[in-house]
Amino acid sequence: MSHTHDPNGTRIVVGDDGSEEATDAVRWAIGWAERQGLGVEMLSVLRDSEAWSFDRSAALDAVRGDVEEVTSGLNEAHPGVEVSCRVEWGEPAERLLEAGDRGDVVVVGSRGRGGLASAILGSVSAEIAVYNRGPVSIVVPAELKEYSPGPVVLGFDGSDESLVAAAFAVAQARTLGATLRVVSASSMPTMNRAEQLNPDLYLHAVERAQDTFEQSWRAWAEQHAEGVEWEFVGDVGAPARALADHSEDAGMIVVGSRGLGGFGRLLLGSTSRSLLFQATRAVAIVRPEKR
Structure with a gap:
């Protein structure tokens, strides 16, 4: 791909x-x-x-x-x-x-x-x-009257589709001379009985999920994001809300067309509509090139 x-x-x-x-x-x-x-x-x-x-x-x-x-x-x-x-x-x-x-x-x-x-x-x-x-x-979004420079914010979950979005976001950061802000949100399920009795189990699960996202990003960035200044932001909760919260100063938000049930479901269900409703910056939806 x-x-x-x-x-x-x-x-x-x-x-x-x-x-x-x-x-x-x-x-x-x-x-x-x-x-x-x-x-x-x-x-x-x-x-x-x-x-x-x-x-x-x-x-x-x-x-x-x-x-x-x-x-x-x-x-x-x-x-x-x-x-x-x-x-x-x-x-x-x-x-x-x-x-x-x-x-x-x-x-x-x-x-x-x-x-x-x-x-x-x-x-x-x-x-x-x-x-x-x-x-x-x-x-x-309706309230955005003109383009304003700022960080390029990428929604990342390690899926193939988010890597396609990542390539576009990196190219934009290079072209614009902007910082790339990589946002990964862990939308965790409701605590099970064991986690309710021992909340540390739940917190460890959240940390493992964030570590997985960050390691996946770092491995990809080492090969494809050379020369681009980037920062990784891990968050917990709804992916659309996390993206909106971390993009108030952004020039653009970049997301893929599918993914691992978080950012990746942007075009398939409620998350995409939620992001387009909540975002105050332009949202770029990137798809793989047709073969």
Whole structure:
């Protein structure tokens, strides 16, 4: 399995529906792109389901004119980033998923008109987070108005998928000149009878779990994280809460698409929705490259 993803040669595609949240996601993407050497495409999709209420041609022209004006202003304000736009009919999630299939980095905000990127309500951004087959999906929380530098925070559990995320996080730390903060959370089960009688047994189990995560990380980092400044943070409790707690100053949170029942279940159940709801920084979901 390849554990690397090089964003060079790809582009960043941002879902844009004209809402304030989508505009913030575009602004965040441009700030990030400036540090990656990537171009940004704003993708505006008029829903087919709403076609009955529009003159299709007139609607497309009106939106395209508005988006092109915005794009022109962004290019003037950010000469180091090539910003383009595309306006078409369709379903937003389908068009963004197609961008992921091409290998583009897909960025969405956490809310939008009708839930363009609503991680909380389970609309388009939830579909992107769960179903995007491309290498990287990034969900930008509504309160984040622009990209701000900071540590790259990695959710790590030693699984193959978290190693894929680790490679992306290390590459980001190198590109951005940032510290890498590796967070591993042990979500421990309820104490059994013996542990209730002797709590030290439970504490020893927690310590063993943390030691296992840290040793796994150190072994991988020795081979793949040379020259990157990193710190390891062990925590106990819900993985999503741990990531959110340790990322308030972060530039980005990076997680894999699956794992060992902790961070790794981010895309399969409640943890991913919990993280996208709790995080105040952008969350990058990284998948293995298609073979």
